[in-house]
Amino acid sequence: MKSLAWAVVPSILCIGLALGTVPLSSVRRVSNLRTIPNKFIVEVDSLASVPNKRSLSPHEYLYESLKKRDVVFEVDKEFNSQGLFVGAALTLTDEKDVTALLNTPGVKAIRPVKKFQRPVPVKLHVVAGPDDAAIPPDSESTHVMTGVDRLHAEGVTGKGVKIGIPFLLGSQANIEQQYLGIDYTHPSLGGGFGPGHKVIGGFDLVGDDYDGTNDPIPDPDPLDQCAGHGTHVAGIIGADPGNMFNISGVAYEASLSSYRVFGCEGFVTDDVLVDALLLGVKDGQDILTLSLGGADGWTESSSAVVASRIAASGKVVTIAAGNDGSSGSWYSSSPGNGIDVISVASVDNTVIPLQEATVGGVAHPPITYFQTFPLPFTGALPIYATSNDTTIADDACNPLPDSTPDLSPFVVVVRRGTCAFVDKLANIAAKGAKVALIYDNGSGFAAIAVGDFPAALIQAADGEFLVTQFAAGVPVTVTFPQIGGSVQFPDPEGGLVSAFTSYGPSNDFFSKPSVAAPGGNILSTLPTTQGSFGVLSGTSMATPFVAGSAALLLSVEGKTAAVAMGARTLFETTAQRIASSHTDGDPLQTVTQQGAGLINVFDAIHTTTVVSPSQLILNDTAYFESLQTFIVKNTGKTAKEYTLKHVPAGTAITVRPGTIFPATGPVPLTSAAASVKLSRTSFTVAPGQSQTVLAQFSLPQGHASSFPVFSGFIEINSGSESLHVTYLGLAASLKDKQIIDTTDFFFGVPLPAVLDSVGNLQDAPTNYTFVGDDFPTLLFRLVFGTPVFRVDLVDANIQLAGTLNARAERHGAPFFTFPRPSSSGSFAKVKIVGPLAEFDFITRNNEAEDNGFNTLSFNSPTFANGTQIPDGSYRLLVRALRVTGDATKQEDYESWLSPIVGVRV
Ligand SMILES: *[C@@H]1O[C@H](CO)[C@@H](O)[C@H](O)[C@H]1NC(C)=O
Ligand SMILES: *[C@@H]1O[C@H](CO)[C@@H](O)[C@H](O)[C@H]1NC(C)=O
Ligand SMILES: *[C@@H]1O[C@H](CO)[C@@H](O)[C@H](O)[C@H]1NC(C)=O
Ligand SMILES: *[C@@H]1O[C@H](CO)[C@@H](O)[C@H](O)[C@H]1NC(C)=O
Ligand SMILES: *[C@@H]1O[C@H](CO)[C@@H](O)[C@H](O)[C@H]1NC(C)=O
Ligand SMILES: *[C@@H]1O[C@H](CO)[C@@H](O)[C@H](O)[C@H]1NC(C)=O
Secondary structure (H helix, E strand, O other): OOOOEEOEOOOOOOOOOOOOOOOHHHOOOOEOEOEEEEEEEEEEOOHHHOOOOOOOOHHHHHHHHHHHOOOOEEEEEEEEEOOOEEEEEEEEOOOOHHHHHHOOOOEEEEEEEEEEEOOOOEEEEEEOOOOOOOOOOOOHHHHHHHOHHHHHHOOOOOOOOEEEEEEEEEOOOOEEEEOOOEOOOOHHHOOOEOOOOOEEEEEEOOOOOOOOOOOOOOEOOOEOOOOOHHHHHHHHHHOOOOOOOOOOOOOOOOEEEEEEOOOOOOEEEHHHHHHHHHHHHHOOOOEEEEOEEEEOOOOOOHHHHHHHHHHHOOOEEEEEOOOOHHHOOOOOEEOOOOOOOEEEEEEEOOEEEEEEEEEEOOOOOOEEEOOOOOOOOOOOEEEEEOOOOOOOOOOOOOOOOOOOOOOOOOEEEEEOOOOOHHHHHHHHHOOOOOEEEEEOOOOOOOOOOOOOOOEEEEOHHHHHHHHHHHHOOOOOEEEOOOOOOEEEEEOOOOOOEOOOOOOOOOOOOOOOOOEEEEEEOEEEEOOHHHOOEEEEEOHHHHHHHHHHHHHHHHHHHOOOHHHHHHHHHHHHHOOEOOEOOOOOOOOEOOHHHHOOOEOOHHHHHHOOEEEEOOEEEEEOOOOOOOEEEEEEEEOOOOOEEEEEEEEEOOEEEOEOOOOOOEOOOOOOEEOOOOEEEEOOOEEEEOOOOEEEEEEEEEOOOOOHHHOEEEEEEEEEEEOOEEEEEEEEEEOOOHHHOOOEOOOOOOOOOOOOEEEOOOOOEOOOOEEEOOOOOOOOEEEEOEOOOEEEEEEEEEEOOOOOOOOOOOOEOOOOOOOOOOOOOOOOHHHHHOOOOEEEEEEEEEOOOOOOOOOOOEEEEOOOOEOOOOOEOOOEEEEEEEEEEOOOOOOOOHHHEEEEEOOOEEEOO
């Protein structure tokens, strides 16, 4: 069976949590699949399995076979990495060639070419102010959180390790990427390119002008001075100490190579990613790190499969977990989903590097304002309040009164609320104001959008103090120290999992993410053209942190395949568990968002106990693996006594009770936990010896209809050492989870639905001519991922009780799919006229504007194989296979029959 994975493209629409809010008229009648039409990544067998063809390369053999079948094709890229991936990216032009490609000997898999959006980190601030040599260490806090500071103190800095940075990472919403280039002209990144520099090599696979729709124009120079993401990522791994912010990379003596996969704008496709990964392997990188991806939910995309094979071959591969936390569970990102890949969650930094202003004319401690660099004004400036009443919500939302003085000498103090910050600033600028402090109207404190106006947010209490003093006639002044004003403001969310981190598990029940690292509020390098330093947030920032940590590990333990393959286990078993909040009594964060916890690199490198495996996957109730084993090995020099205990994490209520909809993030947690019986809870292990432990799990109490994902840890303690194994299970059967949305929740009309030639709901038999806009469009939403989604044409009078009550820009390039032959089981007994489309391993939709629904437009009257559909009256039969269902069993599919669709060509 050839597999075809599929993802959907973002669409323009907004949805609140109110029901039925999206107008049907907003749906464009073009397929919104997030793949490149008519282009495929074809994997072929190595020649050994093709008899008598040893004189040809596998590629030549493929092309010969296709030509013999009169297939017209273009080769976009060739992959030739024996043992990892052999094949090609091909563009076809005729739907009729689908069958020929499918039947070509030696073809192992045909996968669509997915699009990955560029990373969208949360940009807090581009640092662009004056040089301030006295700014104290700040992002060092991330090193303290993870024990990296203690390794640096031991002189462990990653020397001799090579890290390839194909920058990419993403989510269904935003596949992020780390296959951006690096601005190696940055003084903290070595200032140059090539042997002898920090950035020793790399390649630009795409060129500045590449946007994912045009042809890449590769060149040997991966310099990036437009995007910035890659430079930030590179600084987290490798920035040299001794810069103005006193920050350093985790492994600043490692050598970096940059494989640029994003142009200045647009997205990147799977074939480019596979190419970049294989190139990194060929160049001898020890570690590959990708800060990109997109929500996917399965382990099957080309780049996920190749990344996992590379990891299994003895390289460390770190990939971002995704930034789709708000979309809830079962929404993990690819290629981070690759089974052996280290998928990285983000933890918020404990501090945010901010600035302080000093207050004159009255005794008051310095006021922290939300800027990384000082506002560029010197001297003590008097203040002016636009209102003396701190309860006025729409302060400065209207033009200021004529009585207002010239505001140019003042620091203007304005209350937040009602209108946009830029509107308030425009009103004070109209009176000559040059700088402003906006005080919060509640308990908020964050970066704000102020346009080009020099302004920053301060906390409510500070603003109210200033205004009260001003109203009382006290001559208060404010000074912005240009040197020494930086503070490490404690982040109230510091140390917790960043809310944006995507939740797993994958639909095939692999534990994603793997571990967490600091990724929220991270100060690092930016291109020199963008201010040289800046604060960004995202799993894109957490990912290079783990890559750098792996470099420290390899530099200490040796750059062997065994060390690389053991890295994930070491990092997971020595990680620190993360709470779900700072409130006492709240459960630990679910493993489906924190992975095994916050990485502790010092412990990973210095542990003298090795526990494996690091993860116990209990699967769902239908395939419940209640009995698990793990091994505790004493690698120290003396005998050790161990004690074990169960530490549950919060159980994730992944589906909103009483509905078929996944809970949005933050996913609610309960403290209903699994129980565990261990064969031993204390034992002694001699040096070099191991002890096997059996663990017998029982399900937690709870309602299976909310698909509770339970997780937690078995803690293994000896003296000052504390390690853990992580477990994960589902207290429900995946096969019970409904996939197709049959409600009117999203559009106010029940789904699935067929839209007619003008986009109205087709509620009666309708004939289509397939001329111009006169064709049907299938509109549907998936509330869960499915391994097989299939649309067949069936007789209008088919006797089939449905279990339940669009191709990309079809006007342009053709969009082909590869429906499997329905030759066996009860599935084959359903009589169809012919298949229209099949998509394998597709992700669910979310409730946001980027992936709210799917459209599939049938704008030519042909079957999937390109053969003309005879005129007649039919229905569309839509089927989605339940997760863990048997593809040959009709009863394992959800099915829906459309109203009568007449083909009248
Ligand atoms: C920079 O950080 C190092 C290590 O934390 C510290 O010893 C040093 O004093 C810092 N330098 C400055 C200028 O703050
Ligand atoms: C603060 O102002 C914003 C913007 O107008 C508003 O959405 C928010 O509700 C206000 N908060 C409070 C606590 O008044
Ligand atoms: C606010 O208070 C100051 C100082 O008492 C005063 O000069 C100013 O006129 C007051 N503004 C308004 C609008 O009442
Ligand atoms: C869970 O069980 C299903 C059904 O046997 C299987 O396909 C899947 O691979 C299992 N997941 C893991 C992570 O073992
Ligand atoms: C569709 O076309 C057929 C053949 O011309 C005709 O008999 C039928 O009435 C048409 N149906 C509708 C709903 O127009
Ligand atoms: C294409 O598919 C249709 C419907 O299944 C079938 O009747 C027809 O024979 C196929 N054509 C070819 C060339 O395989």
